[in-house]
Amino acid sequence: MAEDIFDYSADVLVVGTGAAGFSAAITAATEGASVIMFERNDGIGGTTGASGGTAWIPNNASLRAQGAEDPRDDALRYMCRMAYPQYYCADHPTLGLPERAYELIETFYDNGYKAIDYLREAGALDLTADRVAPDPDRPIVLPSGSIVKSFPDYGAALAEEKVAHGRHVSPTPGTASMIEQLAAGAEKHGIEVRTEHQAVALLRNEAGEVVGLELHNRTLTRLAHAHKAVIFASGGYAHNAELVRKNLPGRVFGSCSTLGAQGDFVRIGIEADAQFANMHNAWWKQVPVEASLDSPSPPGIWVPWGDAMIQVNRYGQRVVNEKLPYHDRGQIHSVYDPSRREYPNLVLFMIYDDAVASSESMEGMRRPVPMPDDDADYVIRGDNWQDLATRIDEHLEALGEVVGGVRLDASFSENLAATIERFDGFAETGKDLDFGRGESVFDRAWNGPNRAGSPNPTMAPFATEGPYYCIIVGAATLDTNGGPVINSRAQVLGTDGEPIPGLYGAGNCIASPAGNGYWGPGATIGLALTYGHLAGRSAVAEPAKTI
Ligand SMILES: Cc1cc2nc3c(=O)[nH]c(=O)nc-3n(C[C@H](O)[C@H](O)[C@H](O)COP(=O)(O)OP(=O)(O)OC[C@H]3O[C@@H](n4cnc5c(N)ncnc54)[C@H](O)[C@@H]3O)c2cc1C
Structure with a gap:
């Protein structure tokens, strides 16, 4: 491949403009990389843009600032019990989970609060915790007009639950919505965003490393060169009727996800010989x-x-x-x-x-x-x-x-x-x-x-x-949450168990670290922000690749 065949060129290419994509892009740019984001819709935001913008982050700073503690062992037990009830075993070194599944949950605990602190310091996202001690005299009025008493974790009744309130963070009162904050942050960090650009295939060099993307831009085919890595953050497959029929149990009557949730990374992941997991799961309602x-x-x-x-x-x-x-x-x-x-x-x-x-x-x-x-x-x-x-x-x-x-x-x-x-x-x-x-x-x-x-x-x-x-x-x-498997650096793994060089994933397009669990309000975005951040960090550390 010669450099002049490319329409776009950057250190890191990010596919998708939701929570996972922006977190990845802003992190990579803050670490010094040039970044281009691609979005298949004609506007940014994906399902994140329609969401309440809340993120579930254990041990977050504002929970700690309220004097509460969220010790690692307690949080891991709660998350593992919720994610994999079929394996959970309290006395086992990995709580009964397969090692890789346990590692992804550990990584989330260890990095979730750091990821949102990082995004705050990058001037891209300002989130505050729900009250650790709910106040019966001060119910919470939601934008929809609904009034709730508090936002406890969804498994609050389990014996493994030790911190029922306060892991849920949302845009600090007086700030913009999550997606508006992230989009402004991306602009501040000089990130180029291209809408109506659908990633349709990976470009790989002779060594098999991922070095770019083929994209559809309306009637045109475009090529983009990634010097270091490509990060997929393209949401699930909830609006791909065939994938839904083939993978989800029972019968499904729609999804509130973006219509862009077409499962493009399923097809692209299969072509790349990625490992898949969690395909039968979704964020249900x-x-x-x-x-x-x-x-x-x-x-x-x-x-x-x-x-x-x-x-x-x-x-x-x-x-x-x-x-x-x-x-x-x-x-x-x-x-x-x-x-x-x-x-x-x-x-x-x-x-x-x-x-x-x-x-x-x-x-x-x-x-x-x-x-x-x-x-x-x-x-x-x-x-x-x-x-x-x-x-x-x-x-x-x-x-x-x-x-x-x-x-x-x-x-x-x-x-x-x-x-x-x-x-x-x-x-x-x-x-x-x-x-x-x-x-x-x-x-x-x-x-x-x-x-x-x-x-x-x-x-x-x-x-x-x-x-x-x-x-x-x-x-x-809300969307599906199965897809290619990642490791704790957010690298996509091949069927041989090894990372596919230069390929990363985060958010609803990958096999969710939460397995079958929905830990509490914001669990999907909490994971998307955290693994997006890790993908951005790891991508920048990649060596430059020849094309
Ligand atoms: C009404 C509602 C409220 C919700 N509230 C919350 C909440 O408060 N907290 C929470 O945790 N979760 C909530 N959810 C779920 C949450 O919004 C999603 O799970 C989360 O935002 C997904 O983030 P993501 O970055 O993985 O994907 P998305 O935000 O969906 O972003 C993926 C983007 O990738 C684009 N894309 C797809 N394929 C391609 C391609 N080939 N090329 C280029 N672009 C592509 C899509 O068009 C999309 O814009 C809510 C959902 C809804 C509908």
Whole structure:
């Protein structure tokens, strides 16, 4: 290859302009490298730009400044237990995890707080911790209008959890959004950003080292030369229907990720002979299935709203603590029943009474339950229980293939009556003997308004008369988080276990160090910033390569 064939040339090329990409680019530029970022969309930001901009970072500086401690051993136990419950073993030297998986989590603990301190010092990102001690008199108002009591970790109820609050950091009040801060930081460090440039292939020299990219820029093909390294930070594959069908379990009804999440790094990684992992995982949530007919990004059900509210399957049975965090609850849909040889929870029915529907409150995560004066096509109304069941089944019939032909079982109405009676009993005593709803600090923190005198604010008995309401809900993703495997320097590993020279990855495009876990609010961006930073640092230390 001759230098004059290239349209662009820099020490480090970064693919993607989300949290991972900006963290990598700003770090590399701060360390003295010339950097160009490429983005396939016509604007920057990716899913990060649509996000709340919060990052989960253990042992962060503002947590420590509030006098709290987050010792390494405690944090590692919590993260490993959440990430790999199938391997976790408290007495084992790597807590039962495969060595590489353990090392990636250790690396995150050791470098996460350093990464955000570094970005702050580089003048690119100013984040502050949530309150370590939540204040019941000062609830938190979110930009959406929702009001939550605090932001505990998502596994706050586990024995391994020692620091339930304060690992979550977000843009310091009065500063710009995360993506605006990062974009301004990149500009300050002289980083060139090229939108409408989709990386489609790696360029490799005779030694097999990665030395550049082939890109599509509208109708043109462009070539870019990387003197040192290429860093992929291109998000997941949530909007690539074929990859979703091939890899994710159950059935998926959309994603709130950027439409740029097309899984380009899956194809490019396969061509580069990279190792893959975590392809069956995602950052999960639930959505109204019928809203997914109108949009590839239907509104998320972060925590199902309402106290006289349950989710049941097509047999009229509750299957989950409805107040669990979105990621954990979203996975209930892909549970396989070997006796029935089906996915009985493929879609669930979120049922609530008129007291919930007609409440004006914005406490808790109300959406997508509409305000009393608003209509939503995905809300089914029945005058009484029988009427509701009839209407739900009509909607299922109309959905047909979209829900895999699921219909209510003949036992639905009888079972639902028994389920409601049992739930009402739990609400009276305040104890959910089936799923422990309301026992975790998380369940209560994101819950809606308290009814006076309720022994458990997450539950209330259903009204004895209708109308009743239902939203048909199914699994969806914030994005996927499987892909090529990296090591603790963020180098992409080949199938031979060795780093592919000059190739790095971070964020949702790689096999997530979190495995199946979602540690707390901001876990995805915390990892993206940290491994982006490590990729940027390591890339600068690479030797220059011949082309
Ligand atoms: C509404 C909402 C709220 C959320 N809130 C939070 C939160 O507060 N905290 C949290 O941790 N997570 C949150 N998430 C999830 C979080 O936003 C993402 O997991 C995270 O931002 C992903 O960062 P990333 O850098 O890996 O990818 P992205 O931010 O998606 O950036 C990847 C970029 O790469 C581009 N790209 C893809 N392929 C190519 C290619 N071939 N060439 C060039 N460019 C390419 C994409 O177009 C995209 O712009 C939220 C998500 C949503 C939708």
